[in-house]
Amino acid sequence: MQNVTLNNGVVMPQLGFGVWQVPDDEAQTAVTTALQAGYRSIDTARIYDNEAGVGRAIAAAGLPREELFVTTKLWNSDQGHDATLRAFDAGLDRLGLDHVDLYLMHWPMPGVGKYVETWQAMEKIYADGRARAIGVSNFTVETLTRLIGETGVVPAVNQIELHPYLAQNGLRAFHDEHGIATEDWSPLGQGKGLLDDPALKPIAGKHGRTAAQVVLRWHLQLGNIVIPKSVTPSRIEENIDVFGFELDAADMRAIGELDNGTRFGPDPETFAAGA
Template sequence: MADIPAITLNDGKTIPQLGFGVWQVPNGAVTEAVQTAIKAGYRSIDTAQGYGNEAGVGKAIAESGVPREELFITSKLRTRDQGYDSTLKSLMGTLDRMGLDYLDLFLIHWPVPAHDRYSDTWKAFVQLQRDGRIRSIGVSNFLPEYLDRIIGDTGVTPAINQIEVHPEFQQLDVRAFHDQHDIAIESYSPLGSGSGILDNAVIGGIAKKHGKSPAQAILRWHLQQGLIVIPKSVHAERIKANIDVFDFELDEDDMAAIGKLDRPDGKTGDDPATNNSLW
């Protein structure tokens, strides 16, 4: 199995640099997918309340035969459950559905700034970490101004911000802010989520040069920049291929060529500043 490096977070905990995401995987299919991932060597599993598959992920964990302490399990808070008291209750629901005593990482899924509850929500996260229900706490889709606010309100800096990053949307300015505040970045949609980047001629050429697939070349690009990455798939062959990225290295020319693919309009997901949907 792959020897996956670990990233040390600002709270002293560690997370495998490459994990398995289950966005858009139905609860009925997620157990088999997660079981396949764990057998392939993944030890970090990323889900969310809003994915509707926490129970299936929990079933896979229970049946895996892998000791709980060897797994790193992440979930994310639904936007409709933001607020101090509702966050405390919501986390207990996640633990119940997954059959777990604690999470390794819990994230605020979206800031939904128009509702102005993310700061109180973060205060609840801080309390849950103190209570031992969550080992590490973080956020997802938070812009620098939202990060500044919750840090200022609590004195506690998120360990991770999970944001969209891929070769056509590299977010270099945002990443610089995170470096300054020692916040690890976890890339979601790391392969572009239908953007067409897997068919890009530059990526294809680099992949061919190393005897790898375009997806493997892109995942390697993430890893060599110190990003945490969580590719997802329900296909056993791709699940196994996505973890087979530790036996080669992109050179400076490869990295520079991929760096030139960044586009101002490369984002494929919602804008955190305007996405205020409660779901």
């Protein structure tokens, strides 16, 4: 496993396990399988409604807490200073933990206008040692600029939709300039045709790998953090088996040329669910 050092010195695994759309009663089994396969970073969120299942898997695994990296996220309807503090406490209770390693604001919700005060509450959570790092998700250059400008605190991570069809080059450049780690959600394009793209087949064949492994390797070689999700044991194992080969410059260029701006999830500039 490779690691990324965040801007506050905290070390985070570069490849993690996501549990979006995994029902709570299936989350324990999926996370247990992932931990057995070697994953040590687990990404959940309040809106996924599976924090309790994730927590049960962590408790049952018996691994030292310091070996695990647990991320959860604040949902939109809990934005606001005091509401954020209450929501964080409730999330810890569901997870059965005394701290998380990374706490993210799930969406900026610019139309609601509470993300700055929400961030200030997250700063308190961080200062109190209950989150080892704090960051955001689905923020744009505009919302990041305002957040940093008004608080002076740079997020450790911005978790965004990113895959070969949506490479986010401009936003990644902003992240690099400000020391923000890029974390990629829906890295395999949510199974909506990306892995069947004909450009991936010869690259996969050349390396004796699947298209999914090639795409995950592309994410890693960009320097991004990536969190593939699956409930299928064979795919969970396949997705972590991406450290034994390397894409060459021609491979990286061919995959990069697939970028066409396609989003499979909501646009953060307009998304306002939970307001």
